[in-house]
Amino acid sequence: MQLDLETVKKIVLNALEEDIGEGDITSELLISDESRSKAEFITRQRAVVCGIPILELIFSLEATNLEYFPNVIEGSNIQSGQKIFTVSGNTKSILKLERVSLNILQRLCGISTTTRQYADIIKHTNAKILDTRKTTPGLRVLEKYAVWIGGGTNHRFGLFDQVLIKDNHLQAVSGDIFKALELAKKAKEKGLKIEIECDSLEQFKKVLEFGAADIVMLDNMTPDLLIEAVKMNNGRFILEASGGINLANIKAIAETGIDHISIGSLTHSAGNIDIGLDFIA
Template sequence: MISEAQFNNELELIIANAIREDVGDGDHSSLACIPATAMGKAKLLVKDNGIIAGVDFARMVFKTVDKNLSMKTFIKDGRTVQKGDVVFYVEGPSQSILKAERLVLNAMQRMSAIATKTKKYVDLLEGTKTKLLDTRKTTPGIRALEKWAVKIGGGENHRFALYDMIMLKDNHIDFAGGVTKAITKTKQYLQDTNKDLKIIVEARDFNEIKEILENEGVYRILIDNFNYEDTKKAVAMIGDKCLTESSGGITEASIREYALCGVDYISSGALTHSVNNMDLSLKAVE
């Protein structure tokens, strides 16, 4: 996984690019009618129910936009919120509050939706050994925010990107000439490049599972698009030789049944690619 320093750098890049995109050469709406010396206060108002996420990110945004902005937080990331709750107040130069407003809201609305969905899925896994993973099916440019939201909701992060874990999926296997060739070439590559990366291999059927198990050094087998009964058989077949992960169209209705098959992990792209933003608003306080 990526380091904390790498992750923080991703956040800084997101903020810088978002401000560039949204502000350009100036917030002329505010510049036109609000004096530079004007001070103001606003509250983050919840207009929906769910799990709040992005409070700490909002603090980063406000400090980046203007170090004179200060936040007073009432509800922390990961807490349950209801319509009417006030998450925080932000106070300082009015122009700066308005400059940061849209970035804060866009980020928090999406992060909160992801955290809410993640928490729902995590709750469905309660009492099983299975842990919930996200995927790389994220919005380009803001992956760090979406994966952060998954963690806030109680899930775990899969690999962050292509560079921090090896994942040999169907196309890799086919292009490489088969399971054994793909694994053998991968282990040689890691040795040649002196890289210490975990290897996950996707299996499409029992024959591929058997072949994966005949090769050493695989960290986890991805049991992809198997039904319940075949997943149970696959888990029994793999035993404690390596970890197991189920994926492929697993929904709120089916996730617990797959967990009861005994897999160590379930990965779901829906956590990040199929959510409806939480309704939040930043309102001026008199």
């Protein structure tokens, strides 16, 4: 996934405006304009690094006052106590950018680390780990980037880039799968893929009968049901398992022969990594 740095910059500037407001009162009262410092971002736990390009962007906003460089490579596995990024220069500038930098780095490292855990468990299969739209409002581009860095694959970015017919959509057309797929076929003219959610093999049989879909999401199905669906499908559609997936059951799900496994918890439940900014000079 290629980061759109202009979009990222807007996110960063909004975060800085929220945090700094009219100014860093404490630093203005305690620290002279001439004060210089050196600081290091250090992890307190094992993690997968994600956020180096964002840190570089943040500190470039104070380019005349600061020098900075990464100590590790984006996407690498790091151990507790390891340095991630070093910055030096005007003390006030470093402190002004500290919290936003840490918030973003901790969040993204948490998502990439969680994703890597899932990806490592199923690397012996052909299944792909997918994210969802269950992201923090305003941070989707960053959180999906973190999934990608962790070894996952990005699902649709929003409502605009793929059709996904879910249970509420079916309810709106009286549960008529044939009608829903027929109406959705217009999206093909725009080059968009069509995905439909099925919560039973009976629904899946109707999709197989009608066709038109590119991807079928099999929601909250057990491994035994997924195995049956894979046999029924016989390679026709891309099959996606979703719902109730965790580190304990993902191996069994991936080994059913499913193509995609979408996991909302990659972004909505991943914990932040404990990272500190330590001043060393």
